[in-house]
Amino acid sequence: VALSSDEVRHVAMLARLALTDDEIATLAPQLSEILAYAEQVGEVAAEDVPPTTHPFALRNVTRPDERRPSLPAAAVLAGAPAVEEDRFAVPRIVAEEA
Amino acid sequence: MDLTQRSATELADQLASLDVSAREVVDAHLDRIAALDGVVPDGEVWSAKAPDDLDERDVHAYLHVTAAAAREHAEEIDRRRVAGDELGPLAGVPLALKDVLTMQGAPTTCGSRILEGWVPPYDATVTERLRAADVVVLGKTNMDEFAMGSSTENSAYGPTRNPWDLGRVPGGSSGGSAAAVAGLLAPLAIGTDTGGSIRQPAALTGIVGAKPTYGTVSRYGLVAFASSLDQAGPFARTVEDAARLQTLVQGHDPRDATSVPRDVPDLLARLRDGVGGLRVGTVTELQGEGYEPGVEETFRRALERLERLGAEIVEVSLPHAGYGLPAYYLIAPSEASSNLARFDGVRYGLRVDAPTSEEMNAATRAAGFGPEVKRRVMIGTHALSSGYYDAYYLQASRVRTLIARDFEAAFEQADVLVSPTSPTVAFGLGTKTADPIAMYLNDVATVPASLAGIPALSLPAGTAAAPEAPGTSLPVGLQVMAPLLRDDLMYRVAWAFEQDLAFTPLPAGDAAVEVA
Numbered sequence: 187v188a189l190s191s192d193e194v195r196h197v198a199m200l201a202r203l204a205l206t207d208d209e210i211a212t213l214a215p216q217l218s219e220i221l222a223y224a225e226q227v228g229e230v231a232a233e234d235v236p237p238t239t240h241p242f243a244l245r246n247v248t249r250p251d252e253r254r255p256s257l258p259a260a261a262v263l264a265g266a267p268a269v270e271e272d273r274f275a276v277p278r279i280v281a282e283e284a
Numbered sequence: 285m286d287l288t289q290r291s292a293t294e295l296a297d298q299l300a301s302l303d304v305s306a307r308e309v310v311d312a313h314l315d316r317i318a319a320l321d322g323v324v325p326d327g328e329v330w331s332a333k334a335p336d337d338l339d340e341r342d343v344h345a346y347l348h349v350t351a352a353a354a355r356e357h358a359e360e361i362d363r364r365r366v367a368g369d370e371l372g373p374l375a376g377v378p379l380a381l382k383d384v385l386t387m388q389g390a391p392t393t394c395g396s397r398i399l400e401g402w403v404p405p406y407d408a409t410v411t412e413r414l415r416a417a418d419v420v421v422l423g424k425t426n427m428d429e430f431a432m433g434s435s436t437e438n439s440a441y442g443p444t445r446n447p448w449d450l451g452r453v454p455g456g457s458s459g460g461s462a463a464a465v466a467g468l469l470a471p472l473a474i475g476t477d478t479g480g481s482i483r484q485p486a487a488l489t490g491i492v493g494a495k496p497t498y499g500t501v502s503r504y505g506l507v508a509f510a511s512s513l514d515q516a517g518p519f520a521r522t523v524e525d526a527a528r529l530q531t532l533v534q535g536h537d538p539r540d541a542t543s544v545p546r547d548v549p550d551l552l553a554r555l556r557d558g559v560g561g562l563r564v565g566t567v568t569e570l571q572g573e574g575y576e577p578g579v580e581e582t583f584r585r586a587l588e589r590l591e592r593l594g595a596e597i598v599e600v601s602l603p604h605a606g607y608g609l610p611a612y613y614l615i616a617p618s619e620a621s622s623n624l625a626r627f628d629g630v631r632y633g634l635r636v637d638a639p640t641s642e643e644m645n646a647a648t649r650a651a652g653f654g655p656e657v658k659r660r661v662m663i664g665t666h667a668l669s670s671g672y673y674d675a676y677y678l679q680a681s682r683v684r685t686l687i688a689r690d691f692e693a694a695f696e697q698a699d700v701l702v703s704p705t706s707p708t709v710a711f712g713l714g715t716k717t718a719d720p721i722a723m724y725l726n727d728v729a730t731v732p733a734s735l736a737g738i739p740a741l742s743l744p745a746g747t748a749a750a751p752e753a754p755g756t757s758l759p760v761g762l763q764v765m766a767p768l769l770r771d772d773l774m775y776r777v778a779w780a781f782e783q784d785l786a787f788t789p790l791p792a793g794d795a796a797v798e799v800a
Contacts, residue, residue: 194662201621201665202628203658204646213662216720220663223721226610227679230686237681238688239512240542241498241737241768247541261405267635274630279641 306376398652408505425460455485480730487761565698578748621664705761
């Protein structure tokens, strides 16, 4: 299945990537080719085959519920692009009401 | 012999007998890095030259060289040794760390602009264990951006060159770590392997590189690409050195929920037991079409050698191996699209300002990620999106089960499996960058073991000419795969082969890597 430019634009929105028109034009045929190649996985493995995500099938990995020191806030915030009052600062999240 | 030519085991012996100090060993390597690697040797942390300033003689294995910290650490080890303190088995031996593992005191970039200048506030478990073992970290090595690639050409900081031929790639994504060890810029290195990112560069640079059993080396502090596949492991110029390095970093870690809470095997106890009586399986599906004639010929001679050493050669089939690459190129991008969501311009690295958070996120990611990362994030986002998950990620995870079952059946007929590590020898810089699928095919022989989680390593099997350049002599890797948690068996077979082959892992005939 070939992906249209509009479909690629939709995926870019989901992926939070502000792609240029040139990038969209390059990616549409590339993604189509890669997905066509990857779709071979549909030729084998019926629904009765369980999926694998870890060779040892670990379940419910827990640790003792104990208090442990965490990283100092200043050390963590030191790498952030913008900080205010010991917090990560970001631009407006909710649009202004019209 | 120059100190940079010695193996880690030889250096450890010389250090233990006070023939040489850790400071001298570190200085010998720093001198060579300053001369050959394309760094600006100023200040406490040396940085690589800007991509436009690098020239074609610079190996460019390192992004950052922690020169001052390495010297200080070496001196501390020397003092403790003189004082009679108990030190680790590789105390004072230098190491290069892939820039995807965090270490305090130097930037961690993952080869990406989006993390440029970020200095992590904590050490990865691997880094911590190396420090506890008194191994001296020389610096952070170049890599394909977020470990996505097979040539190190996807680094935002310029490509690493192969010490055997500076016009060729060192493989990837751990190409900086591999080139550091092959180019005598470190005796040891740590890389990470998701679909072949340790084994393929080891093959292309003529050294040893191992992907341990998934879950036996902690991923804590390893910036995630594909969490269900990522595994850190050793590079070295000898099999014993690699086994010793893996021994230092492996073992359960409660800070990694995927870490395997079981005993890992002793990798050294039976290292020298040989291959007599072992059944070594060749894989029908991992040869033939797509493999260069020189690679196939070298592999055939490797089988004769193993047979002569007393192994019984059997042929086995992994019927679903051909579906490994398609499954991998759904699973890895899917997990990457999720893992890389954290790079949003809020907590670390780059931010491109915009009026709203959503626009800022999208503008930052567009400016900070390179083309291959964008491509994979897009594939993964599509594959995980509503209506596609079952056909792509879930179906690929089912194929993964079939491949794991294939290996289980094969290991009833053979103790270990062997194949060429890479279908090609090192290829020219820029020759495969235009065609993503051609680049992905580099992983065809390494991806099956990744999907099954089994241990696999690459060691030199000899040299062959590149098909387009008949006069060349470039390394060919032999891949050895073993059952889950049988990393010991993998090293044992590799050691026997290495002793018999007597391969010289020193690239010759090029001024950039000539021994001083």
